[in-house]
Amino acid sequence: xxxxxxxxxxxxxxxxxxxxxxxxxxxxxxxxxxxxxxxxxxxxxxxxxxxxxxxxxxxxxxxxxxxxxxxxxxxxxxxxxxxxxxxxxxxxxxxxxxxxxxxxxxxxxxxxxxxxxxxxxxxxxxxxxxxxxxxxxxxxxxxxxxxxxxxxxxxxxxxxxxxxxxxxxxxxxxxxxxxxxxxxxxxxxxxxxxxxxxxxxxxxxxxxxxxxxxxxxxxxxxxxxxxxxxxxxxxxxxxxxxxxxxxxxxxxxxxxxxxxxxxxxxxxxxxxxxxxxxxxxxxxxxxxxxxxxxxxxxxxxxxxxxxxxxxxxxxxxxxxxxxxxxxxxxxxxxxxxxxxxxxxxxxxxxxxxxxxxxxxxxxxxxxxxxxxxxxxxxxxxxxxxxxxxxxxxxxxxxxxxxxxxxxxxxxxxxxxxxxxxxxxxxxxxxxxxxxxxxxxxxxxxxxxxxxxxxxxxxxxxxxxxxxxxxxxxxxxxxxxxxxxxxxxxxxxxxxxxxxxxxxxxxxxxxxxxxxxxxxxxxxxxxxxxxxxxxxxxxxxxxxxxxxxxxxxxxxxxxxxxxxxxxxxxxxxxxxxxxxxxxxxxxxxxxxxxxxxxxxxxxxxxxxxxxxxxxxxxxxxxxxxxxxxxxxxxxxxxxxxxxxxxxxxxxxxxxxxxxxxxxxxxxxxxxxxx
Numbered sequence: 001x002x003x004x005x006x007x008x009x010x011x012x013x014x015x016x017x018x019x020x021x022x023x024x025x026x027x028x029x030x031x032x033x034x035x036x037x038x039x040x041x042x043x044x045x046x047x048x049x050x051x052x053x054x055x056x057x058x059x060x061x062x063x064x065x066x067x068x069x070x071x072x073x074x075x076x077x078x079x080x081x082x083x084x085x086x087x088x089x090x091x092x093x094x095x096x097x098x099x100x101x102x103x104x105x106x107x108x109x110x111x112x113x114x115x116x117x118x119x120x121x122x123x124x125x126x127x128x129x130x131x132x133x134x135x136x137x138x139x140x141x142x143x144x145x146x147x148x149x150x151x152x153x154x155x156x157x158x159x160x161x162x163x164x165x166x167x168x169x170x171x172x173x174x175x176x177x178x179x180x181x182x183x184x185x186x187x188x189x190x191x192x193x194x195x196x197x198x199x200x201x202x203x204x205x206x207x208x209x210x211x212x213x214x215x216x217x218x219x220x221x222x223x224x225x226x227x228x229x230x231x232x233x234x235x236x237x238x239x240x241x242x243x244x245x246x247x248x249x250x251x252x253x254x255x256x257x258x259x260x261x262x263x264x265x266x267x268x269x270x271x272x273x274x275x276x277x278x279x280x281x282x283x284x285x286x287x288x289x290x291x292x293x294x295x296x297x298x299x300x301x302x303x304x305x306x307x308x309x310x311x312x313x314x315x316x317x318x319x320x321x322x323x324x325x326x327x328x329x330x331x332x333x334x335x336x337x338x339x340x341x342x343x344x345x346x347x348x349x350x351x352x353x354x355x356x357x358x359x360x361x362x363x364x365x366x367x368x369x370x371x372x373x374x375x376x377x378x379x380x381x382x383x384x385x386x387x388x389x390x391x392x393x394x395x396x397x398x399x400x401x402x403x404x405x406x407x408x409x410x411x412x413x414x415x416x417x418x419x420x421x422x423x424x425x426x427x428x429x430x431x432x433x434x435x436x437x438x439x440x441x442x443x444x445x446x447x448x449x450x451x452x453x454x455x456x457x458x459x460x461x462x463x464x465x466x467x468x469x470x471x472x473x474x475x476x477x478x479x480x481x482x483x484x485x486x487x488x489x490x491x492x493x494x495x496x497x498x499x500x501x502x503x504x505x506x507x508x509x510x511x512x513x514x515x516x517x518x519x520x521x522x523x524x525x526x527x528x529x530x531x532x533x534x535x536x537x538x539x540x541x542x543x544x545x546x547x548x549x550x551x552x553x554x555x556x557x558x559x560x561x562x563x564x565x566x567x568x569x570x571x572x573x574x575x576x577x578x579x580x581x582x583x584x585x586x587x588x589x590x591x592x593x594x595x596x597x598x599x600x601x602x603x604x605x606x607x608x609x610x611x612x613x614x615x616x617x618x619x620x621x622x623x624x625x626x627x628x629x630x631x632x633x634x635x636x637x638x639x640x641x642x643x644x645x646x647x648x649x650x651x652x653x654x655x656x657x658x659x660x661x662x663x664x665x666x667x668x669x670x671x672x673x
Contacts, residue, residue, distance in 0.1 A: 009078065014028075014081035021066065026041075037073065042555055066089070068102075078102050080145060185215075202265050206242065244265045261275050261278050314420070322380050335370075338363075382399065386419045390426035401421060408459070408460065414468065500588075532613070537595045541639030541643065542643070569617075572615075586647055594639025598631050
């Protein structure tokens with residue numbers, strides 16, 4: 001740590017140069033540039049802004065930790081600033097007065113996480129933060145952070161995510177363990193969406209609380225750079241388990257049959273002593289739980305996620321695993337049609353009839369492989385929705401329910417229902433207290449058997465038929481779309497595809513479109529065409545905007561614009577994310593406007609598409625290809641015009657690109673606040 005921060009990287013009067021988080025980052029980053037640790041100020045600040053847009057970096061207790069990995073960083077570096085007024089970094093308890101800017105070279109996962117985890121653990125020490133707030137000069141503050149100052153209580157040594165977990169020794173023996181004179185033993189797992197700060201702060205808080213309570217604890221921090229699993233012997237000897245997490249615990253079944261407290265990661269930071277007391281009470285009552293995903297009742301309040309947020313995460317779990325099957329199967333099918341013609345679906349099985357020198361045999365091979373891959377679409381969707389809800393035990397009933405949905409022609413909607421039903425059934429079974437003798441066979445026999453039977457019954461005889469009827473009605477509706485109705489649907493699809501640029505709403509629209517390819521009709525092929533066309537607009541528009549009005553963009557954005565040409569042409573909507581992260585209030589509305597125009601025109605022109613992906617590279621497989629390209633071009637022009645107008649209106653016109661380079665980052669990315 002001493003090599004990462006020096007007195008030159010400390011600003012104890014940050015108020016003089018910064019009032020916003022963007023200005024604070026710029027001020028601290030300028031110190032890194034002066035020392036040669038950052039090579040491109042604007043490029044680095046763009047990377048910081050992109051990371052900040054993913055999730056606020058403010059922590060409770062008046063702390064802000066903006067950080068990123070960047071190709072513009074030469075070595076891991078930490079800069080510190082102190083603000084008397086406080087700067088808003090998105091923490092629930094208000095502005096931050098202690099700001100740490102952490103820079104790591106691109107790809108330097110270990111270095112990046114070592115800095116963050118070490119700092120996160122130090123920040124749990126009240127004496128450490130109090131000493132920082134009272135430090136009189138930059139040299140003293142740098143020495144304190146680097147651990148060279150012996151006056152305050154010394155923080156724990158940095159712990160990298162890969163380091164083996166070690167138990168925290170109790171202050172004194174306390175009854176309640178496996179023997180009358182042995183301490184109560186707890187194993188814990190902490191994790192958060194980014195796997196960095198909150199993960200290690202929760203671990204430190206639990207360890208401190210355990211030390212004060214005389215409890216022996218071993219914590220597994222499941223960080224973003226991986227983790228070292230707890231020794232099975234340590235888990236076996238534990239009297240209780242604490243999960244403090246906002247993402248699913250990996251390999252959760254290792255902790256089966258133990259008294260368990262399952263909460264969000266913030267509860268692990270703020271209520272660590274209560275959690276340890278709660279798990280001891282459960283152990284005293286003999287209350288044990290099998291590995292299970294959190295239910296809405298279990299941790300909705302603690303994790304901060306309501307039922308709607310949990311439902312979105314469950315559905316996105318299924319969609320994310322489904323997409324590779326869609327891409328592989330759909331493109332193989334499309335290639336089969338391209339090589340063998342539209343009647344290739346009538347070809348006999350290649351296992352019985354294949355001529356090595358006949359191109360139609362090769363087309364049939366591609367088509368049939370793609371068809372088999374595509375057949376997994378609904379079962380995989382259902383299986384991994386259930387997995388997101390109930391962990392590994394949800395897979396079997398989820399796949400079974402998805403297969404039933406395919407059998408009864410319930411389609412994509414049936415897969416959604418089957419996955420949710422499977423997850424709910426497994427979660428219900430796991431809540432039932434069972435004799436100890438049966439716990440060993442629960443995950444491999446009892447849960448799969450009962451849950452599959454229940455889900456199969458519900459899908460075949462209760463909810464499956466109504467859903468199949470709804471799916472049929474939806475298919476008929478799509479088939480009958482024409483005129484204004486088709487245009488309206490195209491507008492809606494375009495808006496959804498461009499709202500979050502590859503996020504949940506984009507995935508919902510895309511999943512709706514590809515779901516129709518399982519049983520293609522003219523209407524479903526039009527929907528697929530509109531969805532892909534709209535999804536190509538944002539990156540292409542940003543690429544065009546950086547070309548025609550480069551002075552409105554930073555140097556890094558102009559470089560990103562060059563890559564966006566290819567990304568947009570390939571139907572990779574995420575190519576526009578760097579632009580939206582830096583200026584969402586201008587880029588996203590502009591993207592939505594162009595996407596709506598493209599979606600509407602695609603539907604109005606009657607364009608169709610049999611491939612679920614590929615961008616301009618599958619134009620030969622598109623019905624009305626020239627009009628399809630016209631629709632895309634129109635949307636790109638609209639988005640480009642809107643973003644240029646919005647960006648031009650918010651700033652005084654600089655004299656040229658060089659002037660734009662010097663414009664304060666807080667003005668360029670103010671929309672991220």
